[in-house]
Amino acid sequence: MSMRPRAHELGVIGCHACGLVCEAPGTTTHATQCLLCGAVLHARRPNSLSLAWALLWAAMIFYIPANLLPVMHTDMLGSSSGSTIAAGIVEFWKSGSYGIALVIFTASVAVPCAKFLIIGLLLVTAQRRTPWARRERALLYRLVEQIGYWSMLDVLVVAIVAGLVKFKSLADIEPRLGILFFGGMVILTMLSAMQFDPRLTWDGNET
């Protein structure tokens, strides 16, 4: 690994909000503020790992009812049925819309599961302070940051469809509880990823 100095070794902190590099407050535990923008400076986000873990567990728990409960309820010419996320994907696949089935599968299943695994991996490795695959872990973190919010897709689809199909007794679509858990899961994973301090990946033993 290169010999480039790190901020905490030099006793400085880079402000996360404006980028100014300020002197770290030394041994005192008092929080300092950035001289330029006034944001609270932390060498490392306080309680980063435990908060990220808590939010990640909450998200994984939310993901269970999100998949088991119906996300919307369809009333069509007298016959009514509820459909889950998985049923929605299968329906698209069977009707021949493979592309759309893949898009929804990616946003609702692949992305959330990948996020659980990646955030979990980042947390375990950061906890052990291992030098293993640091560059690759940094890449995974940036990936999670960038793709995370796409899971919100299903929530918006349900919103739009439910908003449109309102034809009294003929046809009516309503959102159902599953989508609430699903949306909650997306927000919790986003918060978990934001709580994780990527600088922790680089702390600990050198190679």
Next chain:
Amino acid sequence: MKAFPTLIVCEHCDAVYRRPTLAPGEGVRCEICAAPFLRLSRLDVDHWLALTMTSAVIYVIANVCPIIRVSFNGLHNETTLWRSVAALAHGPVTLMAVPATLTVIVVPLLHMLLLGWVLLYARRGRRAPGFRIVMKLLVTLRPWSMIEVALIGILVSIIKLAGFLHVVPGVGLWAMGVLTVLFTLIASPDTRHLWSLTESDVAV
């Protein structure tokens, strides 16, 4: 406490660098973690402001005009972006309407207004009233804006409904498409650059 304006720290891995002078459109990646950590946008402040104002106009069109119109057995119905997220508020998932409204409607609007506000002053090299708070808000708001997700959501909905209804895309949908491009353009430049472009009227 001292500050070191000639240095810069990679926020992803804490590596320290001397702040480089960049040409517009140029960016640097961190040697250690390979994160793109400093980038100077090709847009100058005037262009940036102009695009922000354009997106605000398109935003109004996207929110006022219907995005989809459907017909079913001689009955018609149409929805706007606003009505779609409001639809979540009915039924058992009222709570879900809050984040949906925030991410698709409130946050993008706030982002454009706040950005326009600081840019309006930054053209003359000045810091707008409330500059510190606005700049921090812009950093916080950025990840919660989901216009592009809404656009794909509308397209998926159209295909989903086309199976049993007659679906016609509305003006609002085209506006959403344009807004997605414009919003990406105005939200990607690093706003932190504005700190060095402006000087405060009063000492900080």
